[in-house]
Amino acid sequence: MPQPLPDFYAVIPAGGIGSRLWPLSRADAPKFLHDLTGSGHSLLRDTWDRLEPLTGPDRISVVTGRAHRAAVEEQLPGIPDRNVFLESEPRDSAAAIGLAAAVLVRREPDVVIGSFAADHVIRGAQVFQWAVQQAVAVARAGYICTIGIPPGEPSVGFGYIQRAEEIVVEGAPEAARVQRFVEKPDLDTAKAYFADRSFLWNAGMFIARADVLLAELEANQPELHAGLLELAEAWDDRERRGPAVDRIWPQLTKIAIDYAVAEPAAEKGRLAVIPGHFDWDDVGDFASLAKLMSNGRKNDLAILGENARILSDAASGIVVSQSSRVISLIGVKDIVVVDTPDALLVTTSEHAQRVKGVVDALKLTGRGDVL
Amino acid sequence: MPQPLPDFYAVIPAGGIGSRLWPLSRADAPKFLHDLTGSGHSLLRDTWDRLEPLTGPDRISVVTGRAHRAAVEEQLPGIPDRNVFLESEPRDSAAAIGLAAAVLVRREPDVVIGSFAADHVIRGAQVFQWAVQQAVAVARAGYICTIGIPPGEPSVGFGYIQRAEEIVVEGAPEAARVQRFVEKPDLDTAKAYFADRSFLWNAGMFIARADVLLAELEANQPELHAGLLELAEAWDDRERRGPAVDRIWPQLTKIAIDYAVAEPAAEKGRLAVIPGHFDWDDVGDFASLAKLMSNGRKNDLAILGENARILSDAASGIVVSQSSRVISLIGVKDIVVVDTPDALLVTTSEHAQRVKGVVDALKLTGRGDVL
Incomplete structure (x- = not known):
């Protein structure tokens, strides 16, 4: 040290x-x-x-x-x-x-x-x-x-x-x-x-x-x-x-x-x-997080969440589970699913940078309770 | 009559x-x-x-x-x-x-x-x-x-x-x-x-x-x-x-x-x-349901759920919302998202027929509580 x-x-x-x-x-x-x-x-x-x-x-x-x-x-x-x-x-x-x-x-x-x-x-x-x-x-x-x-x-x-x-x-x-x-x-x-x-x-x-x-x-x-x-x-x-x-x-x-x-x-x-x-x-978005968690391997689905119950055939992407809900993914690629008690996000790695736009839109449309 | x-x-x-x-x-x-x-x-x-x-x-x-x-x-x-x-x-x-x-x-x-x-x-x-x-x-x-x-x-x-x-x-x-x-x-x-x-x-x-x-x-x-x-x-x-x-x-x-x-x-x-x-x-799967709800129009996102709070740029597919959670979809096509209190399904219209396989898999893996 x-x-x-x-x-x-x-x-x-x-x-x-x-x-x-x-x-x-x-x-x-x-x-x-x-x-x-x-x-x-x-x-x-x-x-x-x-x-x-x-x-x-x-x-x-x-x-x-x-x-x-x-x-x-x-x-x-x-x-x-x-x-x-x-x-x-x-x-x-x-x-x-x-x-x-x-x-x-x-x-x-x-x-x-x-x-x-x-x-x-x-x-x-x-x-x-x-x-x-x-x-x-x-x-x-x-x-x-x-x-x-x-x-x-x-x-x-x-x-x-x-x-x-x-x-x-x-x-x-x-x-x-x-x-x-x-x-x-x-x-x-x-x-x-x-x-x-x-x-x-x-x-x-x-x-x-x-x-x-x-x-x-x-x-x-x-x-x-x-x-x-x-x-x-x-x-x-x-x-x-x-x-x-x-x-x-x-x-x-x-x-x-x-x-x-x-x-x-x-x-x-x-x-x-x-x-x-x-x-x-800097883990700037979910695509970065998926990559980080998979240690750069492209064919791994990254899973974040201690109690995650996932049933998936997805070969890539990331699932974040903050509930005990069963999450089932079928036939989706490079998917991003973020499951929280009051909000759910579904996107793909390709579009991960656009999540900030959703936050802005939620503000504008009076749904700031989930921000 | x-x-x-x-x-x-x-x-x-x-x-x-x-x-x-x-x-x-x-x-x-x-x-x-x-x-x-x-x-x-x-x-x-x-x-x-x-x-x-x-x-x-x-x-x-x-x-x-x-x-x-x-x-x-x-x-x-x-x-x-x-x-x-x-x-x-x-x-x-x-x-x-x-x-x-x-x-x-x-x-x-x-x-x-x-x-x-x-x-x-x-x-x-x-x-x-x-x-x-x-x-x-x-x-x-x-x-x-x-x-x-x-x-x-x-x-x-x-x-x-x-x-x-x-x-x-x-x-x-x-x-x-x-x-x-x-x-x-x-x-x-x-x-x-x-x-x-x-x-x-x-x-x-x-x-x-x-x-x-x-x-x-x-x-x-x-x-x-x-x-x-x-x-x-x-x-x-x-x-x-x-x-x-x-x-x-x-x-x-x-x-x-x-x-x-x-x-x-x-x-x-x-x-x-x-x-x-x-x-x-016969509304055999979510692809059929999406089509039925969109009256056959291909470029409509079908939404089922009285309290649905959806923020989406998806032009097609279906969202079923059985909660008051905000559901945000970015850059996904022909998507199927079914959000219930204890289980979440994410797939695409193309793979909608395969949902039955998930049900079978959940039975086999001891997660029948969500069936």
Whole structure:
């Protein structure tokens, strides 16, 4: 086990519902609270368990919605109260991570923070920790550092990071400068990236000194930065925190950390990347989940649910069973069936990305009770 | 409205569960108790209502399992107690119809009985009644008579009846002798039958004098015939009926009336047919039900369920909703989704015939609780 890094602090934004996994994921049961890997733990808990050897138990914060406070504390029984950052409403990742940076830098000026999504799946904790250790070393040297995943296929579902030349940093033999960020590509472009070994998947992990991150944020999003400093100033006073959140948080600019910090930093040559040689998936939809659960085998029906009673001739796809109902599938291929007490989804792997549209339609048609 | 025919008596065998409509149809909710047409009545009640103008309310018997007695009486509140024939176990149609014939002929030697399935769908009651009136006239002349449906398409799902020359019977201008019965054909054969106007669908309706039917049964199935006479002799004695049923019924040969009576009669030239120019469907599976509910339109999703909450882009198929759950379908074609409190079926129209195999598999795997 690695030793905790004394100046490192992890932040886990746990905000997203995971709409493309509806009706499994929903407002009161967001994706990060589910056990999607059969580990016996929620994705949030798995994330915590991967980071804790690097930070110790007192140096991981979770940024989540007020509605999820109890569930998060149940998943992470040891988490100190002050490490649960409650959002009054979702304001995207720049605000969530920026708030953590602004609060922590006041307590500890040299702190290096790392941000890791609560709802990704990673296999290979030791390799992950080695990548983070390198990234922390790079961050100490003043870079904003990300961890990029060497692509396993020409995916059109992820953004890409192009590596440039190596950077010489003690303790980070694989460090390189980032040339540029690119959005989810079309298939031909993805194939070109896959052939060109300089492209890595953007896994949304950012590691930086809090002061460096805040300076970058100030340069690009001065209003957001100012709001975060004001909020951070009130944060550690229990009486002032609540009112400050209520007043300032809803006004903050909604923007992803990628746009507010990482891309501008890349343009200035201040963004670095460490390749992460571990299995990683953001489990963005049921097709991804089916693939993950089948370990990449195409002719397996994935089944999620402790009490699943399934009778099926389907050779592929996924069934999620949250009831004791018998589920019978006949003659269907690449099927996605998600059976919950109040909602049922039937689609195919091919159409799995379109589930978010159903969530939007349910909102519009007054059926938000099942979201 | 037609006048009741004084010598006519109808028998409605209501025995089959309708396994290919599982999990909608099941042991405690067989097909004949469902409203599959949106008429507001069960198929059994619809069958009764079509026949009652021809028989009056006291001359229709229902042959059903003991378990369905209460449900049948609820559907048919006016039915006299002595007109409910309870089977201790299913013994197929020859025993069911033969028992009715044997009991009725003792009460009324010249009675003409007609047998009509409890779970078929017919549209056009008046045309149906006109066909039955003709069939009764043919039966009085000593024939066993069936009603055949002029095919609307080259179906491979039904058996066929080949018409031969006309028969001259007063009151039955469309009567013809039956050349032969044929089992469900393959598609090429079905196309040939469809092109040849002499073939009609076998709708399983038989009309005959009770004594003629029993004589035919005696010739072909003497043991079954003897058992039925013994049972009939005890029938109208309330104290003897139950023990006689328990003793004799389980020993009776299980055979369909088609094989025990109709086919042999056809070979001897004693079977006649009246064409039934009404819409008829046996609703044998969910593909048939979808077609029936969509009135033959191919690009309609059929929805069965009063409280159905469906969000779907499916252009075809059927959803049966027996819960208030939201059902969302994305990118699926010709889909069949049947959502009940304890069982869910997902298949396609193409595979709808295979549902019976699931029922068999559930029995074998100890999941009979949902049958």
